[in-house]
Amino acid sequence: xxxxxxxxxxxxxxxxxxxxxxxxxxxxxxxxxxxxxxxxxxxxxxxxxxxxxxxxxxxxxxxxxxxxxxxxxxxxxxxxxxxxxxxxxxxxxxxxxxxxxxxxxxxxxxxxxxxxxxxxxxxxxxxxxxxxxxxxxxxxxxxxxxxxxxxxxxxxxxxxxxxxxxxxxxxxxxxxxxxxxxxxxxxxxxxxxxxxxxxxxxxxxxxxxxxxxxxxxxxxxxxxxxxxxxxxxxxxxxxxxxxxxxxxxxxxxxxxxxxxxxxxxx
Amino acid sequence: xxxxxxxxxxxxxxxxxxxxxxxxxxxxxxxxxxxxxxxxxxxxxxxxxxxxxxxxxxxxxxxxxxxxxxxxxxxxxxxxxxxxxxxxxxxxxxxxxxxxxxxxxxxxxxxxxxxxxxxxxxxxxxxxxxxxxxxxxxxxxxxxxxxxxxxxxxxxxxxxxxxxxxxxxxxxxxxxxxxxxxxxxxxxxxxxxxxxxxxxxxxxxxxxxxxxxxxxxxxxxxxxxxxxxxxxxxxxxxxxxxxxxxxxxxxxxxxxxxxxxxxxxx
DNA sequence: TTGACGCGCTTACGTCGTAAGAGCAACCTC
DNA sequence: GAGGTTGCTCTTACGACGTAAGCGCGTCAA
Numbered sequence: 001x002x003x004x005x006x007x008x009x010x011x012x013x014x015x016x017x018x019x020x021x022x023x024x025x026x027x028x029x030x031x032x033x034x035x036x037x038x039x040x041x042x043x044x045x046x047x048x049x050x051x052x053x054x055x056x057x058x059x060x061x062x063x064x065x066x067x068x069x070x071x072x073x074x075x076x077x078x079x080x081x082x083x084x085x086x087x088x089x090x091x092x093x094x095x096x097x098x099x100x101x102x103x104x105x106x107x108x109x110x111x112x113x114x115x116x117x118x119x120x121x122x123x124x125x126x127x128x129x130x131x132x133x134x135x136x137x138x139x140x141x142x143x144x145x146x147x148x149x150x151x152x153x154x155x156x157x158x159x160x161x162x163x164x165x166x167x168x169x170x171x172x173x174x175x176x177x178x179x180x181x182x183x184x185x186x187x188x189x190x191x192x193x194x195x196x197x198x199x200x201x202x203x204x205x206x207x208x209x210x211x212x213x214x215x216x217x218x219x220x221x222x223x224x225x226x227x228x229x230x231x232x233x234x235x236x237x238x239x240x241x242x243x244x245x246x247x248x249x250x251x252x253x254x255x256x257x258x259x260x261x262x263x264x265x266x
Numbered sequence: 267x268x269x270x271x272x273x274x275x276x277x278x279x280x281x282x283x284x285x286x287x288x289x290x291x292x293x294x295x296x297x298x299x300x301x302x303x304x305x306x307x308x309x310x311x312x313x314x315x316x317x318x319x320x321x322x323x324x325x326x327x328x329x330x331x332x333x334x335x336x337x338x339x340x341x342x343x344x345x346x347x348x349x350x351x352x353x354x355x356x357x358x359x360x361x362x363x364x365x366x367x368x369x370x371x372x373x374x375x376x377x378x379x380x381x382x383x384x385x386x387x388x389x390x391x392x393x394x395x396x397x398x399x400x401x402x403x404x405x406x407x408x409x410x411x412x413x414x415x416x417x418x419x420x421x422x423x424x425x426x427x428x429x430x431x432x433x434x435x436x437x438x439x440x441x442x443x444x445x446x447x448x449x450x451x452x453x454x455x456x457x458x459x460x461x462x463x464x465x466x467x468x469x470x471x472x473x474x475x476x477x478x479x480x481x482x483x484x485x486x487x488x489x490x491x492x493x494x495x496x497x498x499x500x501x502x503x504x505x506x507x508x509x510x511x512x513x514x515x516x517x518x519x520x521x522x523x524x525x526x527x528x529x530x531x532x
Numbered sequence: 533t534t535g536a537c538g539c540g541c542t543t544a545c546g547t548c549g550t551a552a553g554a555g556c557a558a559c560c561t562c
Numbered sequence: 563g564a565g566g567t568t569g570c571t572c573t574t575a576c577g578a579c580g581t582a583a584g585c586g587c588g589t590c591a592a
Contacts, residue, residue: 013539035579048581049540057580109375109421119449126451140455144422145415145471152418153411155375183385185392189406205411205475208482212474215481276557276570301548314550315571323549 013043015053019063026064026103065107066115071097083132084210087146090125091206094150102158109155134217142213149209157198279309281319285329292330292369331373332381337363349398350476353412356391357472360416368424375421400483408479415475423464 021042026034036047054060072094129139180187287308292300302313302323320326338360395405446453
């Protein structure tokens, strides 16, 4: 009765601060631990106040995805490296970023990503690959497959991360549970090399994938050169010839935008 | 006032019926449309009755995952086919099944899968691959990567499926939205061949991946044969030699379980 | 100084998962 | 058939959730 609505000092929130706090909350309490009320409390504010910065909870979740994706900075242009090397590096970095916020992964898997900034990253990647001689189509296929693979891999990897919901078992606990009589091959494969190195598994598969793509690309190029357009090769012929000048234009423009686009506000 | 608690005829529910109804509900209304009350209503029952068949909602969701995964039947043994062919077929089938219930995908991505039946499927796949000459470790890596890739691909694919939450845009709508000036390469790559064939994209990447794996496997075998054990090759030497008899036993047992395990209650 | 606007607040509604426990229906045993 | 047991379905209730509506104070421009 005494406490008649004392001064309400402005807290100075921002959409950014809200998103940061949400990410922190999700990182520590899991996705299920994120509610408008708790997020408000974490910011010293009532739940409804958040609606001044975010139209609804779904938008907040989208913001989280955007926030994490934004942490994937397309690396500086590696001089003298092949396109598979560049893609590999990108995939490795991408995985690292995602692993840093495993609780957000389900959102990544669910929510639509095509924000402008995500598309920009993709466009930039395509530009690099096209510059290295790929068709736009090939480049998109490859980038798409690789990012897809990273996401899938990290999703599965993340449910083994100790402090995480739905992960009552670490790999080790799984090993213990596995009945060797019933699943001899699984337990054998997992026992090898003692601890179970996800990073190595990831890179092994990634390398295989890239090697396969490199072969496919080379084959398409050969067939195109031999004037033997069948299947995918045909597409490449069309694409390549028809777009030749446009590609040249692209490449010419590349160096110009290197500094402005490649490094996002150094 | 008249309706004093009339007869309550037993409905004859089962865990199976509950799960089937839940899947139907999710298929038609999306994941968010699944609540215990609505599911009860769909079965002509109050919400709380469901708790006799399922300990809680999480278990229900796990059951859904299990149900869908159970629809992936490891195909009949393809005679005279190489292991990459078999894996490819498996991946294609797997994708088809997942695409049939896109709304369940987020669960697949999130919930722990290692049910006994899933592990059995994996063990069976490993057996086939080992029989074809792979290390248990190689086999697991490959199977893991491929399933991971399928999941990731389908997740991204599914959010473009028309009637789905978070998919206000079909690929076509995306095309419309794409500003060709800002994202020239993306729009170019997507415009090619008119409609955008996800199946072809999927198989293209899958083939590349399998080809890469085949190469890696062959290389490891060569190095092992050349008595040149380095890196992964070394592991293969150890594993292969040490497990030789065990593998033989496995293979011997394979034909015996062909009929009993491969075709689940034809 | 005065107005308007921005921002944090309170209150309230409908929905959710589910704990607790009452009572009927179907079956088992004589 | 009768009587007891088990298990299925129900009602009621609680706390947490997202968020619609609208109040009033702090802050700042004029």
